[in-house]
Structure formats: structure tokens, C-alpha cells
Amino acid sequence: MSDHLLVLEGLAATYNHAIRALSDVSLTLRQGEIVALLGANGAGKSTTLKAVSNLLHAERGQLVRGRIVFDGHETSALASAELVRLGLVPVLEGRHCFRALTVEENLIAGGIGGGLSRRQIAAGLGRVYTLFPLLKERRRSASGLTSGGEQQMTAIGRALMARPRLLVLDEPSMGLAPLMVETIFSTLRRLNREEGLSILVAEQNSTVALRYADRAAVLDAGSTVLAGDAADMRGRAEIKALYLGSPGESAAHPAHCAAPRRPIMRPFDNSFIR
Known part of the structure; x- marks a missing residue:
């Protein structure tokens, strides 16, 4: 095989x-x-x-x-x-966050799209916030009002919610x-090395x-x-x-x-x- x-x-x-x-x-x-x-x-x-x-x-x-x-x-x-x-989960060019939704609502949308249960979504949020602590601080903010780096983290986090x-x-x-580029790539490398x-x-x-x-x-x-x-x-x-x-x-x-x-x-x- x-x-x-x-x-x-x-x-x-x-x-x-x-x-x-x-x-x-x-x-x-x-x-x-x-x-x-x-x-x-x-x-x-x-x-x-x-x-x-x-x-x-x-x-x-x-x-x-x-x-x-x-x-x-x-x-x-x-x-x-x-x-x-x-x-197979994509993160498209340009981030494409739901700008009117909060950061956390964007993440939850990723879990729903992946068919996750409430418990799995809650666990997924904890995982994303551990990987990207800045998102936890901004979780109640509308995505459209966050920085480009925060939006990229949100887009990646939303994809990760779908497992x-x-x-x-x-x-x-x-x-x-x-610095933000390094943060994002080092996190991706960590996911690759630790979780395969x-x-x-x-x-x-x-x-x-x-x-x-x-x-x-x-x-x-x-x-x-x-x-x-x-x-x-x-x-x-x-x-x-x-x-x-x-x-x-x-x-x-x-x-x-x-x-x-x-x-x-x-x-x-x-x-x-x-």
C-alpha cells in the first residue's frame, strides 16, 4: 500500500x-x-x-x-x-474570515463544518487557544476588527477545528x-512534529x-x-x-x-x- x-x-x-x-x-x-x-x-x-x-x-x-x-x-x-x-481542509489566500463574527464564532464555524459535537468543539477551542494564545485574548472581538496576523491565526484555527x-x-x-510569519510557521511545524x-x-x-x-x-x-x-x-x-x-x-x-x-x-x- x-x-x-x-x-x-x-x-x-x-x-x-x-x-x-x-x-x-x-x-x-x-x-x-x-x-x-x-x-x-x-x-x-x-x-x-x-x-x-x-x-x-x-x-x-x-x-x-x-x-x-x-x-x-x-x-x-x-x-x-x-x-x-x-x-482535507483548506485555508485560502486572503484569510476569508467571517468579518462580522467574533474570533470564537469563526472557530466554532470550523468545528460545525467538520461535523464535530459540542464536546469536540469545546475541546477544539482549548487546543486552538493553546496554540495561539493571542486568539484567546481576542476571542470576543469581531474578526473584521482584528489585525492581519490575528485574522490569519483565526483562519488557521478555524481549519484546525475541523480536525x-x-x-x-x-x-x-x-x-x-x-515576526508573525515566524510565529505561524513555527506553530505549523509544531503541529506537524507533535501531532503528525x-x-x-x-x-x-x-x-x-x-x-x-x-x-x-x-x-x-x-x-x-x-x-x-x-x-x-x-x-x-x-x-x-x-x-x-x-x-x-x-x-x-x-x-x-x-x-x-x-x-x-x-x-x-x-x-x-x-
């Missing part, structure tokens, strides 16, 4: 049946791993995560080729809510101060992602161009220079204006996607 919790094979996706967003994305994630999905702005990271969570249709997107298997289940045959109950086996995170560092939580995280901040991840895959123009151990990638400056860039560069040069990048002249690590 395969020890792969998640398998992506040759994904191709479009928006509005016309705009090609993914061409050939493949990767695997084993139980208990943190895998980072890296790439410049517009490389296809968010689209890949939406495909994994079966949320492409919400933005008029379509998976036109390939397959996604989570714990033996073909995700295309399951609604996103069913995937959550199976343990995920695989947490899927899209750009958790976006717009946050470096598997994590797939898309990040433009490759420096932070590679420090906390076990393995990583780099996307460029909608395709997987490199994959392997995060420790190996950390030591290769050419990866950032040729594929990742910096958030500032990506903002200044949108993906549709960017010049094509030259490929890294190194054999592709096929073992990562088997």
Missing part, C-alpha cells in the same frame, strides 16, 4: 474553458510531511491548491486533465465539504510582519517555506519544473534567481508581462512524483 496521502498526476486546468492556468503539475505528499509549493506570482500555486480542495468551480475553473487522489479517494468525485470531512489530516494553506505569510499533521503550503516566501518544509516543488508557468528535498533547495541560489524571485519583483512585474524563465539545467527528481 502506498504511503502517499496526496497524489497529483499531470494536472492541467483552465478558467472559463479558455485561459490555461496549469499545464503539467505533479507531486506527492506522504503522511506526516510538510511540502512547500513554490513559484513566482502567476506560476499556478493557488490554482493547484484550489484543484486539490475541489474549489476551482467557484471561480469558473476546470480541471481538464490529470488526477488528484487523497487517501485513496479521487477528489473530483467528491464535494469540497466531503473532502473536509475526510480530513484535518491534511492542511492546505495558500500564502499564509502574505501581508504579515516577519500533514501540510501542503503554497508560498512565495521561499526562504521561510524551505526552512520549515521537508520537501518542495517549484512551479513555473503552470508546470512542475523542479522537486526534491527542501534542505537541498535551500542551498541552491539559482532556484530563487531563476524561478522564484522576490515578492517585490512579482508585484512590480505581473506574471502576464514577465519574460519566460530559462530552465535549471539539472535532471528532474522523478522520485518525488511517483
